[in-house]
Amino acid sequence: MRALIESFTSQIVDSLNTGKVLGDIKDDKTINSLIICGMGGSGIGGRIVLEWLEHTLNIPCVAHSSYGLPNFADANTLVLISSYSGNTEETLSAMEVALAKECIIGCITSGGKVRDWAKKYAVPYILVNGGHPPRSQFGQSVVQICRMLESFELIGPSIYSDLHAAVKLLNDSAYYIQSQAKRVAEQINKTTPIIYSGSGYEGVAIRWRQQIGENAKILCFHHQFPEMNHNDLVGWEGGNDSFSAVLFRNEDDAQRVKIRMEICKGIFEEKGATVVEVESKGITKLERSLYLVNLGDWVSLHLAEMNKTNPVDIKNIDFLKNKLANI
Structure with missing residues (x-):
């Protein structure tokens, strides 16, 4: 975990330099609301990005960390699906509802069912580097959420300059x-x-x-x-x-x-x-x-x-997931 925290700024820079949207961004619908879906380490990036953009975006925006979607979601709602593993139960539920409601959808994932569904339903997605604890990939998450919002023309490219400025601040203050x-x-x-x-x-x-x-x-x-x-x-x-x-x-x-x-x-x-x-x-x-x-x-x-604890270990979460898998 120490190495992953130390790499925070390089993670942001790498994501700025290498991330790209796969698939076509369709502009045949007007976006009138935004929902960013994600749980835990995959969800907190969306919540914080929305705080940055509180006085920038001119449409209602919510960060959603649960099953399904709020009832207001419709064909003019942009739903961003953020699941690092691509198999998060609650976020997959949100994606199912978004597909059924014919929402505008964009995905950020390292693979799993989210990537599979994005390919199957021609949903634009960004593929991030996998293989790490989701909470350690916050840098990737915020950059690619911003990239997806910029691709849908909800924000401008100046956000990338702001991210580079933040990297300089963090490196200078390390x-x-x-x-x-x-x-x-x-x-x-x-x-x-x-x-x-x-x-x-x-x-x-x-x-x-x-x-x-x-x-x-x-x-x-x-x-x-x-x-x-x-x-x-x-x-x-x-x-x-x-x-x-x-x-x-x-x-x-x-x-x-x-x-x-x-x-x-x-x-x-x-x-x-x-x-x-x-x-x-x-x-x-x-x-x-x-x-x-x-x-x-x-x-x-x-x-x-x-306290001599292993920062990577998540025994209780693993226990819960195993129990849920059998129900």
């Missing part, structure tokens, strides 16, 4: 990111971490939760400001020193969100929780998001090493 990640891991080790973000970075908070869970085998939770102020905050009346609170700080957080975070920080500390503030770097939301994603990946690896 030493600092790793040392910062080790400090954060040391602070939250032996606690139950709760990751808090502003509303435009919830996808990144989910990524941290996923990585800490899968790589370090530690239960981890997340929430976002200001929503947490209307529910989760009351739960802190029962907080104690077994918890840690990780607060993402981004320069584009709403001013009132910054104030709310500062007030809540005091509440967490009063309950004895370890509070860690993580400040992103970067000019654009894309840069800041990828900075935090890379940092979180390193945090999860350091936690795994501190």
Whole structure:
């Protein structure tokens, strides 16, 4: 896993240089909504890309991580199917519904049934490099989701320049990111971490939760400001020193969100929780998001090493899949 995290920026660059859409993009329909489907490591890329494009896209957009599709999906909905293995049960279910509803479809996969169905039904797809844990291929995922959106003319090619700028930032900050990640891991080790973000970075908070869970085998939770102020905050009346609170700080957080975070920080500390503030770097939301994603990946690896757990192993997921296969 260490080598895969170290290769994050080269993975982005390789994907920018080599990815291509196979099959024809048909332009005979107007796209009036977008659904990006995917689970776990295959799904989080779509959620974060939609956060980048929140103020760019002019159509309703949702990230979908379940069976089937929302009822609004129709022949003018672009459905992006993201399944690294190509055999994800829930995502295949979504693709079946998309085909039945005659949605506009694009696929991102390394093979499996998704590739087979894309070929059979003349659906455009991007074939990514396979053979790794899906969560380790986040760089491939976000690049190819952007490529598919650009191919359907929902975004322009300037996104690629933004990705290259993010790669430069991450490479220039590599030493600092790793040392910062080790400090954060040391602070939250032996606690139950709760990751808090502003509303435009919830996808990144989910990524941290996923990585800490899968790589370090530690239960981890997340929430976002200001929503947490209307529910989760009351739960802190029962907080104690077994918890840690990780607060993402981004320069584009709403001013009132910054104030709310500062007030809540005091509440967490009063309950004895370890509070860690993580400040992103970067000019654009894309840069800041990828900075935090890379940092979180390193945090999860350091936690795994501190607790002597295998970051690649996913025994419980394998157990579940084997049980489901027999039902």
